[in-house]
Amino acid sequence: MKERTENMDPLLNMREITVELPRRVLLRGVNLSVRAGEAVAIVGPSGSGKTTLLNCAAGLVRPQSGTVVVAGRNIGETSDDETAGHRLSHIGMVFQFGELMPELSVVDNVALPALFAGYADARERAAELLSLVGLDGYGDRAPEELSGGETQRAAIARALVCEPALVLADEPTGSLDEENVRLVTGVLLDACRRRGAALVVATHDASVAASMDRSTRLRGGVLESLDLLPDALPADGGRRP
Amino acid sequence: MNAASATRRMAVRLAWGAHREQRLRLVLLTAVAVITTVVSLFATAVVYSLMEERERFDARAVRLADEGTRPLVRVNLRTDTWEREQFPVVWLDPLDDRDPRALPPGMKEWPRPGGWYVSPGLASLAAGEPRLAERFPGASVLADEGVLHPGELLAYRLMPSGGEMGADILEATGFGGAREGRGMPIGDDTEIDVPAMALAVGGFVGVPLLLLAMTGTAVSAPLRAQRMALLGAIGLPGRWRRRLLGYESLLTTGPGVVAGAALWCAVGPLPDALPLVGRPIAAGALVPPYWLVLSVSAAVLVLFAGLSLVTDQIRRTRRDRQSPRPRAGRPALRALRLAPAAAGAGLLVAASLREGHAAAVSALSGTVLLAAGVPLALPVVARLLAARLADTSADPVRMMAGRRLQYDPRSAVKPLYGIAALLVVVPVVAAWMASARQADPPAPRDERVESVVLRGALDRLDIEKFTGRVPGTVAARIHIVESATANAEPSARLSAACSDLGSVLGGEACSRPGTLRPAAAERLRRIAGLPMPLDPKLRPPPLREELTKTDSLLVLGARSPAFELELRTAALRQPVALTVLSEDDLATRESKLVAWIFGGLAVLVSLVFCTLAIGVVDRSAAGRRDARLLIAIGLTRNRVREIAGREFLLGYGAVVGSGLTVGVIAAAVWNSLDPAVPYPAGVTLVTAAVATALGAIGLLGVRGYGTARP
Known part of the structure; x- marks a missing residue:
């Protein structure tokens, strides 16, 4: 497991992010900082720009202005290939419908990032993570054999296989029932905290947001309830009681 | 609403x-x-x-008169040749030249005696070739309904006064509309066998x-x-x-x-x-x-x-x-997919165990089944190969490529079905064409001496006047002598003078009067294109009264461009019906179907290429959806292209390997039906090279089109 030293520098630091579409501005001067081990929810209605914000954090979308620093690297100054490599090693992504590849088994799906990152024990890591998320023994199954909740848990395991510094989850519980929402949210939080990873969750579910350390709202392209700098936070990190 | x-x-x-x-x-x-x-x-x-x-x-087609029916016209079918293309020359002798009922199609009235009607194609050709035009002086032109197509070469001649048509005269009541077996076609119908061409x-x-x-x-x-x-x-x-x-x-x-x-x-x-x-x-x-x-x-x-x-x-x-x-x-693949290929293979095995027509039918049926069956079986083959690669590979790119192909081989290989069919069909077609071309090498031609064979109304031919058109020409009658011994092949004897033959051959032809030297006999046999041995004993030179309508006259002369042309013109200017057969006429000709086969293959390859292009673009577009997820996980574009490229190559390899293997075996079976014909190795290699080139183009398309910015 990667060691995460106690470090007050945010793992994700987004400054003055602006993303414009031909007919409207999606994000205006958004600032977001997330520290190691912190879980932040970004709430907002559909079309508010939550996915775009996460994609900017992952380097999948380049903003018209602003900087994005992930694990000490400004991904706005790197090439596409360098960004992809940084993403493979330092960022894990969870999508709304899991998005497992039907042609791979569950364990191969989970191991995929680690395989491409060159980990010799990729499948062992994947098996361990499947146990962690409560899918022990599911490794050889095909993705179509999993339920929605099981798929999301497998996707969480995939996001964590390379021990990323940052996990970005876009509506991870959007298609789940209430019981699975609780289960998946719990698994996500627990797994990230064990590894000291920063977690950013885009959601419209109030119960999910309430489980996070803090919440921010995206409305009209602007992020409310900003978290600017580590030393601006109270000593307890501003976590919810 | x-x-x-x-x-x-x-x-x-x-x-x-x-x-x-x-x-x-x-x-x-x-x-x-x-x-x-x-x-x-x-x-x-x-x-x-x-x-x-x-x-x-x-x-x-000449409508033959039934027994007891009065014929309206006598017809004799001859041929002429221009630049290796043989065409019909039809002699007509109407019993009443004022009766239009027996006019051939395209001819609006009977020409004067000795007059000519030629096809538009022949007229056009003669207009630019004086040496051709002098064969058909004053010719009228047939209307379109009398010819197959504008380029066809065809000539009709009304028998001259005092002329002679020779043997094989057809007594006819006209042209066209003949009952089964009562029609004699004019020209070659190889290219207009409509059912066969429609099938092709x-x-x-x-x-x-x-x-x-x-x-x-x-x-x-x-x-x-x-x-x-x-x-x-x-x-x-x-x-x-x-x-x-x-x-x-x-x-x-x-x-x-x-x-x-x-x-x-x-x-x-x-x-x-x-x-x-x-x-x-x-x-x-x-x-x-x-x-x-x-x-x-x-x-x-x-x-x-x-x-x-x-x-x-x-x-x-x-x-x-x-x-x-x-x-x-995972889309299921039914084992039934393998049935046509299995049946085709079975028929090929049967062909190798049979002989003659049965073997040819089995081989043809097997090839057709394989051409359809191999593409059908490809997804099964591709899945097996892909599974093996994915299971045994430590490289994640190969593993991904293998798993993707294993998951949905049908979508991957469907655009390549045409290539598989091409690889099966082309070597077999090449083997068939080699048979059609009768690939026995042509006999070497004598460097100094050229010959033609004259047939027709020789009994009425003034030989001296005829051969006088080309100085130094010698005529010799060909006699075919049946062997007294059963099962022994016949031999030929020439009626000619030693001195005449010697003057043509450029040396002493005879070892003693009336007997050819062995070398001279063999040389004359090759020059004349005789399939049987030539008896060295000569018979006296031909006299007109000894020649009959069924004889053949060998005309020898120094090799020159004018030799054949002059003799053909001389033959057609005679009042008697003659056919001149040159060395080219007697040599094996390539079937006219060869050009059609090449044309068909060109269309086939073009359509296969279009199918490949469409399939690659579609597959690449589908690959874009997968590419987004892989890029989001953290793979570079190059890595994604590598995966797509390997998947394509793996599928393509399965296609080319299967198609080529089956094609080579099927061609070998065809070849075994006629062992004298060499195996079409060159065509097979070219086909494999074309398939490889198509694969390279497909790979470029897959790699170039298949990634998208998510």
Whole structure:
């Protein structure tokens, strides 16, 4: 497991992010900082720009202005290939419908990032993570054999296989029932905290947001309830009681 | 809004929607519709024009008089040759030259005695070739209904006064309309065997067109399937569903079909020769009648609509595909796919154990089954290969490529079906063509001496005057002597003087009077093209009264460009019917079908390439969806391209390996039917090289098109 030293520098630091579409501005001067081990929810209605914000954090979308620093690297100054490599090693992504590849088994799906990152024990890591998320023994199954909740848990395991510094989850519980929402949210939080990873969750579910350390709202392209700098936070990190 | 109008509006959205995949489908399917329509009309026009030529061919066949029926005209069929093309020269002797009933088609009145009627093609050729023109002085030109096509060479001659037609005279009541067995054709009908040509067109054009249409119909299929599943889940009744699909097909392919038909009607009349074959055709022959154009266009529309309905029906029979968001599962492959290939292989084995006609039929049937069966079996082969690669590879790129191909081999290899069929068919066709070409090497020609053989009314020929046209020419009668011993081959003897033969050969021809030297005898045998031994004993030179209508006269002279030309002109200027057979006439000729086969293969390869291109673009577009996820996980674009490229190469390797292996074996079986013919190794290598080049193009397309910025 990667060691995460106690470090007050945010793992994700987004400054003055602006993303414009031909007919409207999606994000205006958004600032977001997330520290190691912190879980932040970004709430907002559909079309508010939550996915775009996460994609900017992952380097999948380049903003018209602003900087994005992930694990000490400004991904706005790197090439596409360098960004992809940084993403493979330092960022894990969870999508709304899991998005497992039907042609791979569950364990191969989970191991995929680690395989491409060159980990010799990729499948062992994947098996361990499947146990962690409560899918022990599911490794050889095909993705179509999993339920929605099981798929999301497998996707969480995939996001964590390379021990990323940052996990970005876009509506991870959007298609789940209430019981699975609780289960998946719990698994996500627990797994990230064990590894000291920063977690950013885009959601419209109030119960999910309430489980996070803090919440921010995206409305009209602007992020409310900003978290600017580590030393601006109270000593307890501003976590919810 | 009622159900009918809602269905139409839905069809418009389905066909002309703004979704990128829908637009891709519209563009590609329109292109496929244009190509399918143009090629269909071309193929239809070719068969239709051949049918019309067949009608004209039958209409000019000599109608033999029945026993007891008074003939109206006596006919003798001869030939002439110009630049290695042999053509008919028909002698006519009407019993009443004022009776128009026995006029051949295209001839409006009987010419004067000794007069000529020639085809437009021969007239045109003679206009530019004085040496040809002098054979047919003052010739009139046949009308179009008397010839198969404008380029055909054909001549009729009314027997001159005091002339003689020789042996093999046909007593006829006219031309055309003969009952079975009572017609003697004029000319060669190899190229107008309509059923065989229609079958060949079906094989070379119809099958690859169908594959192209299937590939085009499958473009962006998952999106359509999802839309249709959603409509089904909502509750759209079956008949409205079928109407929706029909309208959608019409909207996507209709413009392409109309454009294709208009394009063909515009360019079809332009060629005066058959494209890819080079054979002259009648003016406008490549544009069928308007009713046929409409019928073919309608048939193409129905084809696309039918394919759309069939594929939708196949999907609907799978319960797991009826949900708008089906749970992905590995598509199943039935073992039944292997049946045609297995049957084809069995027939090839049977062919190798049989002989003669039965062996040829087995080999042909086996090849046809394999050409269809190998593509069908490819997904099974590809899945097995992919599984092996994925299971044994530590490289994640290879593992991913293998798993993807293993998961859905059918989609991966479907655009390559045509290539597999090509690899099976081409070596076999090459082996067949080698047989058709009768690949015995031609006999070497004498450097100094040339010969022609004269046949016909030799009893009325003034030999000295005839041979006097070319100084130094010698004539020798050929006698065929049957052997007294049973089963022994006959031999030939010449009637000629030693001095004459010596003057031609350039040395002493005889060892003693009346007996040829062995070397001279063998040299004369080769010069004359005699298949049997030449007896060295000579008979006295031919005297006119000794020659008969059934004899052959060998005419020898110094090799020169003028030798054959002068003798042919001299023969046709005689008042007696003669046929001159030169060394080229006696040599084996390449079948006229060879040009057709090359043309058919060119069409086949072109359509296969189009299918490959369409399939690669569609597959690459599908790959873009997968590429987004892989890039989001953290793979670079190059890595994603590598995976797509390896997957393509693995599938393509399965296709080329299977097709080539089967093609080589099938060609070997064909070859074993005629061991004298060499194996078509060169053609097989060229085919493999073309397949490799196509694969390289496909790989570039997959790698270049297949990634997208998410």
